[in-house]
Amino acid sequence: MIITNEKEREDLIEAGEHLASVMDALRAKVRAGVTAEELDDLAEQMIRDAGDSPSFLGYKPEGAARSYPATLCVSINDEIVHGIPNESEKILKEGDIVGLDFGLIHNGVIVDAAVTVPVGTINEESKKLLRATEQALVAGIAAAIPGNHIGDISYAIQEEIKNAGFRVVKSLGGHGVGKKVHEEPFIPNFGHAGEGPELREGMVLALEPISSAGKAAVTLAPDGYTFRTRDGSRSAHFEHTILIEKDGARIITE
Numbered sequence: 001m002i003i004t005n006e007k008e009r010e011d012l013i014e015a016g017e018h019l020a021s022v023m024d025a026l027r028a029k030v031r032a033g034v035t036a037e038e039l040d041d042l043a044e045q046m047i048r049d050a051g052d053s054p055s056f057l058g059y060k061p062e063g064a065a066r067s068y069p070a071t072l073c074v075s076i077n078d079e080i081v082h083g084i085p086n087e088s089e090k091i092l093k094e095g096d097i098v099g100l101d102f103g104l105i106h107n108g109v110i111v112d113a114a115v116t117v118p119v120g121t122i123n124e125e126s127k128k129l130l131r132a133t134e135q136a137l138v139a140g141i142a143a144a145i146p147g148n149h150i151g152d153i154s155y156a157i158q159e160e161i162k163n164a165g166f167r168v169v170k171s172l173g174g175h176g177v178g179k180k181v182h183e184e185p186f187i188p189n190f191g192h193a194g195e196g197p198e199l200r201e202g203m204v205l206a207l208e209p210i211s212s213a214g215k216a217a218v219t220l221a222p223d224g225y226t227f228r229t230r231d232g233s234r235s236a237h238f239e240h241t242i243l244i245e246k247d248g249a250r251i252i253t254e
Helices: 006-029 036-049 124-142 150-163
Strands: 073-076 079-081 097-106 109-118 173-176 183-188 204-207 210-212 218-220 227-229 235-237 240-245 248-251
Touching (some): 006 036, 006 097, 006 109, 006 240, 036 073, 079 097, 097 235, 109 204, 124 204, 124 235, 183 204
Antiparallel strands (some): 079 227, 109 240, 173 204, 204 240, 210 235, 218 227, 240 248
């Protein structure tokens, strides 16, 4: 999406504020014994109570055999992204890390965000993985300025994850957002500075570093949505929707 008028900008900012409120509530609810379905129910209830709609529920990505059956993606430990919360019992346990990923539609504008949250006390490697991936998001956002290129974002994300001793999950990445759940351009989490499409003022992008503590090869579960690390290693995922403004990126979903 390219913002072309003040009404679109206001709707985008409001959408981000609504999403951030839901995310805060979800993070506060994460603890041992809570089920993924409880988190999904909370997300849907809060989104609808604000007059918005879940953007993932019923969405069918290109190549998918069926529509996504939930509001929220809940991905635990070796589940990288798109973990389905409501088709089998998934109970959070002490020491887990859990990715929460969702989007909503507000006045026709779509925003998207994700965090990976510790369940109680987690091990040191998991702490480092979460810190590195969140810092990669910060670095990617800092590179999102008019005149730079998609490759500048990709390179910044890659270097943060690599320098922390972890690996980028290369088959997944960020994307444009705003009018659709997924829009062009695709934003890899690896690459070379100065390459790819030029960043322009008004662009709405979802940046989402995704990393692995292991080899970062992926496998798709039989449910058709849940990506896991092939070697069973833990994975982290952070995401914000941003608006590229004259002086840099504005974080919409913070």
